[in-house]
Amino acid sequence: MEFWENSTVIHSLQRSLREWYQAQGRDLPWRSTTNPYHIWVSEVMLQQTQVSTVIPYYYRWLNQFPDIPTLAESSLDLILKLWEGLGYYARARNLHRAAQQVASEYQGIFPQELEKVLTLPGIGRTTAGGILSAAFNQPVSILDGNVKRVLARLVSLEQPPQKAIKQLWVISDTLLDKKHPREYNQGLMDLGATICTPSQPACLLCPWSEFCQALQYNLQTKIPMREPSSPLPHKEIGVAVIWNDQGEILIDRRPEEGLLGGLWEFPGGKIEANETIAACIQREIEEELGIKIEVGEHLITINHAYTHFRVTLNVYHCQYLQGEPQPLESQELRWVKPEQLSEFPFPKANTKIIEVIVG
DNA sequence: AAAACGTGGCT
DNA sequence: TAGCCAAGTTT
Structure with missing residues (x-):
């Protein structure tokens, strides 16, 4: 049995993360609401995109498209104009199509069932978990770039995360605090974004330092491992x-x-x-x-x-x-x-x- | 399964 | 400066 499967360890990880999050978590615009549409928009904008870049786009978007029916009826031209500069433009097109789907299939009300949420274009497993945990406090795990890095270090993953996606999902599911999924997921992402950063992680301030295998072996700057990249054409x-x-x-x-x-x-x-x-x-x-x-x-x-x-x-x-x-x-x-x-x-x-x- | 898909910030 | 990386999903 791995150490992270021990229930005493799990509870300790959950408690220390939650206490850290309550004291040190970031104050972000989409955390002052449980409106699933607002949270959905933020989650999609945040795909592969940093918080500071997203914030102005988030406010402008909600100002222009205050609810799902408004978005569904908007022109793609206006939607793309609001998205201009954010990149990965399929996200905007998918948001538009998904809003039309929610409008026609669910009377404009964002669904609360994971299976339904996953049928919406542009929403994969991580985004679905992010929305359902943040909006409805549902116990659905996530595996974004932050979580991959934190978990890879926690267990001292011996290979690049890309090669161990299934295992990382199992760890993410196992460690999820089912009583406090909203705080746990948000806290884990904040930990990755502010403490367990890609370079120079602040291990001295980390609530998980006593469990972190990478830190124990002094491998925190080597993990996550990565494969050599080929030059761009x-x-x-x-x-x-x-x-x-x-x-x-x-x-x-x-x-x-x-x-x-x-x-x-x-x-x-x-x-x-x-x-x-x-x-x-x-x-x-x-x-x-x-x-x-x-x-x-x-x-x-x-x-x-x-x-x-x-x-x-x-x-x-x-x-x-x-x-x-x-x-x-x-x-x-x-x-x-x-x-x-x-x-x-x-x-x-x-x-x-x-x-x-x-x- | 691996490649396509944007942009900005940091080292 | 060139490369890496960021709250990933789709095909």
């Missing part, structure tokens, strides 16, 4: 800011699915081997929009890193020549004046382009 992109004679710019709305789905952008594409930037831009614009342009002055060059590749955006002013623009590889096209650009949700990599255009 790099893409050179040609981007066109196409002007017509009315002083308008042609922008397109990306396909609904995939990278930056539903966001607007300046058209362009990947530079092929042995292709000049100007030739690339001309070719891409003909392929994607079916029009002829003339490539003019260089506007700006932008380097940007996504999760799984990096890009260099080579942006050029272009002049529209002939043909009727068609959305051959996008959802929609618009000619817009520079001052209208701010009305559309753009990816972060494009904000510098807009700044330079608008001045």
Whole structure:
């Protein structure tokens, strides 16, 4: 039997975490409510995203979409505009779809059954546990990045967490304080975020230090272990800011699915081997929009890193020549004046382009 | 099962 | 500076 399966140890871990949380837990906007919709929004925004980034988005979102029916009836355009800059835009699309599902299937009332919650798009096991424990104090465990790190250190996990997900869920389930699930889950996440941090954990202040196997072996900075990562591929992109004679710019709305789905952008594409930037831009614009342009002055060059590749955006002013623009590889096209650009949700990599255009 | 999916902050 | 990491889910 592992030490963390001993009921005396479990109770001691639960009690010490709860006392620590009551004294040292963070005061966060979504902790002053049990409104499941508010907590749901916070949980989704917090996926792979840090608290300080989320807070302003959380307030703006609830101000714009105060309840589930309002969100369900909103346009995706407005939703994406509110989400602009937060990243992982599928979260916003899923929140919209899930709100429509709650509206139609549950009369707009967020369900309290785990099986029902898990059918909502964008809500997986951890988010479901986070919502049900925080909103309804239900004993449902979680396994987010904080919890993985804390538990990996507690048991001195000998392999990268990715390789031991099933085991970590068992530990998380076993240690969950079934009498105080809300405080336990929130406390465990706070412990990971403020004490058991990725680098330089504050073990001297940790309520679990006397049980922590990593600390006992002085491995707290080696655990969690990680696998070596492969270098990110790099893409050179040609981007066109196409002007017509009315002083308008042609922008397109990306396909609904995939990278930056539903966001607007300046058209362009990947530079092929042995292709000049100007030739690339001309070719891409003909392929994607079916029009002829003339490539003019260089506007700006932008380097940007996504999760799984990096890009260099080579942006050029272009002049529209002939043909009727068609959305051959996008959802929609618009000619817009520079001052209208701010009305559309753009990816972060494009904000510098807009700044330079608008001045 | 592994890859796709954004961005900002920290080291 | 380049890489790592963050309240993960979906396909």
